[in-house]
Amino acid sequence: MSYAISGECCSDASCVAVCPMNSIHPSPGEPGFGTGVSLFIDPRTCIDCGACADICPVDAAQPADQAATEDVERNAEYFAGQEPLEATDLDSWEPPSYQVWGGGPRRVLVVGAGPAGMYATRELLLRTTAEVTLVDRLDQVGGLVRYGVAPDHPSTKQIVQVFERILHHRRVRWMPGTDARELPGVAAGGSSGARRGPVDGFDAVIHAVGARRSRRLGIPGEDAACTAEDFVAWYNGRPGAVAPAELAGPRAVIVGNGNVALDVARILLSDERRLRGMDAPLDVKRRLAASGIKEVVLLGRRGPQDAAYTESALQELRSAVGDRVQLRHHARPTAWTSEGLTLDSGESIAAGNLFTAVGFEGRPIDGLPFDPDRGIVPNVRGAVVDRPGHYVAGWIKRGARGGIGVNKACAQETVLTLVSSSRVPASPGS
Amino acid sequence: MDDTAQRLLGSATRLSRDPETEIDWHAPIGDGFGMSPEWSTLYGTPYWDELTEAQQRELTRHESASVATTGIWFELILQQLVLRDVYDKPPRSAEFQWALTEIADECRHSIMFARATERMVEPSYRPRLLTRELGRMFKTVATGESAYAAILVAEEVLDVMQRDWMRDRRVEPLVRQVNHIHVVEESRHMVFAREETRERLAGAGRGRRWVSALVIAIAADTIVSSMVGREVYANVGLDADRAVREARRNEHHRSLLRTSCANLMDFLGSVGLLTPAASRVYRRTGLL
Numbered sequence: 238m239s240y241a242i243s244g245e246c247c248s249d250a251s252c253v254a255v256c257p258m259n260s261i262h263p264s265p266g267e268p269g270f271g272t273g274v275s276l277f278i279d280p281r282t283c284i285d286c287g288a289c290a291d292i293c294p295v296d297a298a299q300p301a302d303q304a305a306t307e308d309v310e311r312n313a314e315y316f317a318g319q320e321p322l323e324a325t326d327l328d329s330w331e332p333p334s335y336q337v338w339g340g341g342p343r344r345v346l347v348v349g350a351g352p353a354g355m356y357a358t359r360e361l362l363l364r365t366t367a368e369v370t371l372v373d374r375l376d377q378v379g380g381l382v383r384y385g386v387a388p389d390h391p392s393t394k395q396i397v398q399v400f401e402r403i404l405h406h407r408r409v410r411w412m413p414g415t416d417a418r419e420l421p422g423v424a425a426g427g428s429s430g431a432r433r434g435p436v437d438g439f440d441a442v443i444h445a446v447g448a449r450r451s452r453r454l455g456i457p458g459e460d461a462a463c464t465a466e467d468f469v470a471w472y473n474g475r476p477g478a479v480a481p482a483e484l485a486g487p488r489a490v491i492v493g494n495g496n497v498a499l500d501v502a503r504i505l506l507s508d509e510r511r512l513r514g515m516d517a518p519l520d521v522k523r524r525l526a527a528s529g530i531k532e533v534v535l536l537g538r539r540g541p542q543d544a545a546y547t548e549s550a551l552q553e554l555r556s557a558v559g560d561r562v563q564l565r566h567h568a569r570p571t572a573w574t575s576e577g578l579t580l581d582s583g584e585s586i587a588a589g590n591l592f593t594a595v596g597f598e599g600r601p602i603d604g605l606p607f608d609p610d611r612g613i614v615p616n617v618r619g620a621v622v623d624r625p626g627h628y629v630a631g632w633i634k635r636g637a638r639g640g641i642g643v644n645k646a647c648a649q650e651t652v653l654t655l656v657s658s659s660r661v662p663a664s665p666g667s
Numbered sequence: 668m669d670d671t672a673q674r675l676l677g678s679a680t681r682l683s684r685d686p687e688t689e690i691d692w693h694a695p696i697g698d699g700f701g702m703s704p705e706w707s708t709l710y711g712t713p714y715w716d717e718l719t720e721a722q723q724r725e726l727t728r729h730e731s732a733s734v735a736t737t738g739i740w741f742e743l744i745l746q747q748l749v750l751r752d753v754y755d756k757p758p759r760s761a762e763f764q765w766a767l768t769e770i771a772d773e774c775r776h777s778i779m780f781a782r783a784t785e786r787m788v789e790p791s792y793r794p795r796l797l798t799r800e801l802g803r804m805f806k807t808v809a810t811g812e813s814a815y816a817a818i819l820v821a822e823e824v825l826d827v828m829q830r831d832w833m834r835d836r837r838v839e840p841l842v843r844q845v846n847h848i849h850v851v852e853e854s855r856h857m858v859f860a861r862e863e864t865r866e867r868l869a870g871a872g873r874g875r876r877w878v879s880a881l882v883i884a885i886a887a888d889t890i891v892s893s894m895v896g897r898e899v900y901a902n903v904g905l906d907a908d909r910a911v912r913e914a915r916r917n918e919h920h921r922s923l924l925r926t927s928c929a930n931l932m933d934f935l936g937s938v939g940l941l942t943p944a945a946s947r948v949y950r951r952t953g954l955l
Binding site: 238251254255256257258284285286287288291292300324325327328330331332333335336337338359362363364365366398399402406407 | 671674675677678681682703705711830831833834835836843844847850851853854855857858861918919921922923925926929930933936937941946950955
């Protein structure tokens with residue numbers, strides 16, 4: 238017997254830290270960590286103690302006899318071809334690494350209460366004695382966990398509870414529904430007479446604003462298509478989300494080969510029973526049920542080896558919707574009309590709706606440099622290039638890749654950079 | 668509950684450690700650190716920088732022995748708490764059998780810690796009289812979630828340190844091995860303690876939760892603050908007053924403790940045991 242990790246793994250690696258037998262990989266720092274693939278348990282060395290399941294924030298670790306067979310096999314497969322680690326030989330473990338407390342900032346502004354902002358806040362509370370002001374444009378914490386994860390993945394959303402507890406910490410000042418640009422000092426570019434930090438009143442700012450904007454295909458007619466950004470926000474009931482134009486069956490085309498494209502396909506093809514079990518707004522369920530969409534074509538512009546979806550997400554889609562989803566590779570769309578989608582081969586796929594899910598990119602932040610090619614703010618280990626006191630974490634720092642929990646390691650890196658470079662003035666106003 | 672206990676029993680069958688035979692108690696002891704130096708209560712203070720490396724090494728060996736002794740003290744309390752709790756449970760249940768397995772583990776651990784400290788340092792340590800008397804009272808009266816969550820807190824605080832020390836090549840091999848044995852078996856104990864805590868708290872009213880939360884926090888404070896006492900510094904030949912003063916203000920140590928105990932605090936928060944009063948105690952202790 239052993240435990241196995243399912244595809245809902247958030248990769249925040251808290252299980253790695255509690256496993257007494259070093260059975261969970263890839264661990265932070267090992268190749269493969271942070272690429273969006275889940276973590277795996279080596280059944281050969283797992284002693285079935287259950288510590289991983291106890292700590293897992295999304296209930297992805299389960300006893301093998303209760304887990305899906307595919308999950309058990311996927312875990313075993315990951316380690317095939319590797320020698321089992323001898324956990325009692327302690328030199329086979331990574332040595333511990335320590336951060337030395339170095340003074341640290343007194344007041345930090347964190348912009349964005351999504352996973353990156355929340356993990357950054359948590360790190361600041363743990364590693365420093367700073368007071369943290371946390372702002373978000375929305376009224377609730379969670380960001381893409383709340384408004385990006387598909388509503389039929391409730392266990393992934395559980396991590397929001399962890400984030401909500403952070404808000405109650407004595408050193409956190411939570412300002413929901415706030416646009417950071419409207420904070421005093423920020424609007425003025427952060428400089429005034431007695432300038433003490435990058436923004437008045439703060440020693441540092443961590444921008445954790447994500448990368449929510451959908452990338453564009455760049456084909457004629459695209460404006461009439463529905464982007465993943467809009468569609469995902471809509472089915473999750475994000476305040477201010479725009480409903481897609483008429484949903485028209487029987488066929489829809491989705492361009493994109495990532496897990497978001499798979500989410501969209503699964504949601505579009507959900508039958509009444511699946512819809513009933515979802516935590517989505519009533520109007521969303523009603524419109525999805527009435528859409529008449531019976532078939533989805535998933536279009537990959539490159540080959541299956543380049544597909545960004547994970548094996549477990551594909552398995553889930555297959556078992557949920559069967560053969561009503563068709564995967565097409567090496568197909569480049571050239572134009573979209575009400576008739577359907579034209580491909581570079583000249584072929585046309587008749588469809589009522591086109592959805593684009595070809596990745597996300599960040600928006601430029603006022604006053605900070607921006608790399609339009611990668612859609613990120615250029616930075617060195619989280620420190621914004623040429624802007625002392627400004628830091629980034631999450632997708633705006635490293636691009637729109639990696640699952641929710643990967644933000645933990647990402648935020649740790651940023652906060653470490655912040656703490657080691659920040660020097661608090663000797664006395665106020667100096 | 669029985670399902671968890673059954674699994675834990677199975678796990679214990681898969682891997683239980685016997686310090687008696689697994690550790691070569693006659694192997695010579697080297698001059699390694701007693702713990703990762705970063706875990707020393709003085710690391711990061713001006714006093715630490717004034718010490719020679721030999722003194723730092725010696726200090727960590729004494730601190731490690733003192734921490735292990737606190738572990739023994741609490742394991743004695745724990746064994747009695749568990750024994751009292753299962754006193755009238757059916758012996759054939761997995762929960763009962765697991766509880767006795769845990770007591771057997773703790774019993775072996777206490778002997779192991781005692782022998783290891785004897786090999787590492789000359790003086791023997793014990794928590795202060797007042798602490799011991801408080802423990803005597805606690806083991807006699809604590810029940811339900813207060814007992815199990817206190818067990819969890821004590822074991823987890825010890826566990827997070829030992830996970831670091833066991834992987835640290837600078838630490839004396841005996842300590843590393845002892846720590847790994849403890850970490851493996853403790854992982855099962857903590858799963859059990861969490862499950863019991865959750866179960867006992869289901870349906871508990873606000874008043875009871877408030878009292879339990881405070882009791883557990885005070886237990887945590889007592890344990891953490893008795894890990895390294897002034898006699899440790901005195902025995903290494905340091906100015907005990909100054910060492911105590913600097914250790915108390917050591918932000919590095921506090922942030923290390925806070926970081927290591929984050930999972931524990933998450934758990935306490937998720938079951939409603941981080942009440943404002945309890946949080947105040949944890950902040951003072953440096954766990955929150």
